[in-house]
Amino acid sequence: MRGIVWFRRDLRLADQPALAVACEECDEVIPLFVFDEPLLRSHEFGSACVNFMLGCLEELQASLGAIGLPLQWRRGSQVDEVFRAALEWEADVVYWNRDCEPRALVRDLAVQERLAQEGIAAKTFKDHVVFEAAEVHGATGEPMQRYSAYRARWWAKWHSVKPTAHAVPDASTTRRKAVRLSAVPLPAANELGYEHLVPWIAPGECCAREQLRWFVEGPIHRYTDGRNRPAIDGSAKLSPHFRFGTLSPKEAVQIALKSLSGKGPVSRTDVLTWIDELIWREFFHQVLAAFPHVVDGPFRQTVVPPSRDPGPERDVLFQAWCGGRTGYPIVDAGMRQLNQTGWMHNRVRMIVASFLIKDLRIDWQSGEQYFMCHLLDADVAANNGNWQWCASTGTDSMPGYRIFNPALQSKKFDPDGVYIRRYVPELAHVSAKRIHEPHLMTADEQVLAGCRIGTDYPVPVVDHQLARQEYLNLGKPEAAR
């Protein structure tokens, strides 16, 4: 039997169900990746994300080559290309791991139907999450809308199922399964229509495992505090790896739990808090699977204040936010980190999102789109779920009346302004007292800091206290909840 393994967002060998089962069942195995031409042309994702993906694919091609299974790639409509490949290579089965994004579901169904017409089987597997929507649900099978209840059921499921990982296929058997097809070098980013960048987080399965090893040997045991401090390496920086499947979430949970052996109760809290974040990830994936309408609008028709009308004023404010020139240092540092590296610290993501939606009163979808196009870890479920959380329109969101005060947030989480100074160099010599609100510097302080407000660094584009009051006056955010 001849099988194709269609790689998508599962770019690894370890605990890769589609690959593992294909290697068990088939006499001949062909790994395939298809560059989705319409998606590439849409530029919904940016260069950071595309370069990260290419880095992962290069490593995958090398590691598959090492076990005798050269990765094939094509470019075009995924539905057409997978179908054509299956016909051309006379495949009996096409194997792939499932993806709950609404667009992916439509695509996969189309592939499945076309294959079925030619008598070619399709076998699909759970992979991107530990538990799919159908496995963790309410008492009567309903999808869950509250994270805390979801989390409790997720853990109950984990303890009852005790998930196990698939082994890496054994090279001595896979070599006998190779079809005579050689690996063609992958396209470069510019051939796909993107700028070439060196990804800020190193791509590929080896780097993912190395990063996880570093994290569980140290920072995970200080995570509860460390995760909120953008100036330090307090979180795992694994999100692009989970996004492209260079790391299995199931294995990550197992490895994190193993790191507890010999550690005390404080560390236990830290490790469980980290796993909670992975459960948030799964929570948003099941929200997307159960309520696909969230990609087109709010989950909940909460009464939230109207966004600012389109027009030049709105555009100027949006551009200031995008470019990190709002006059609010923590917001500007976050946006510049995103623009320079393709990544942003989670606490800062929440601050910039709250600022866009509640201080600038710009629709959350504009922020969501900007993030999709600039993040290395751009992921529909996590991005949409978090933007809706910040906008108070999601399943389990922050209350509408809660509006982050950027200066207080940065005093609390970046007290000495180390993170701010890293990304906003014009504030490098501003004193710790003024770094969070540099517009309060006197003329003498500005001279001393070498930073003229209004010239070297912007005056705040809005007054936070006034903007907050206006937001609260404009709506009764809690009325419909």
Ligand SMILES: Cc1cc2nc3c(=O)[nH]c(=O)nc-3n(C[C@H](O)[C@H](O)[C@H](O)COP(=O)(O)OP(=O)(O)OC[C@H]3O[C@@H](n4cnc5c(N)ncnc54)[C@H](O)[C@@H]3O)c2cc1C
């Ligand atoms: C407005 C906004 C947009 C976001 N967009 C994305 C996105 O497109 N892709 C993405 O992966 N994450 C997104 N997040 C979630 C979060 O910011 C990142 O996952 C996190 O910063 C990644 O860093 P880390 O790997 O060091 O995380 P850690 O703190 O080490 O957490 C471990 C893993 O848990 C998951 N995770 C952590 N926090 C969250 C969360 N709030 N929601 C869902 N999963 C989480 C990630 O996979 C992460 O790698 C967004 C958050 C906000 C507030």
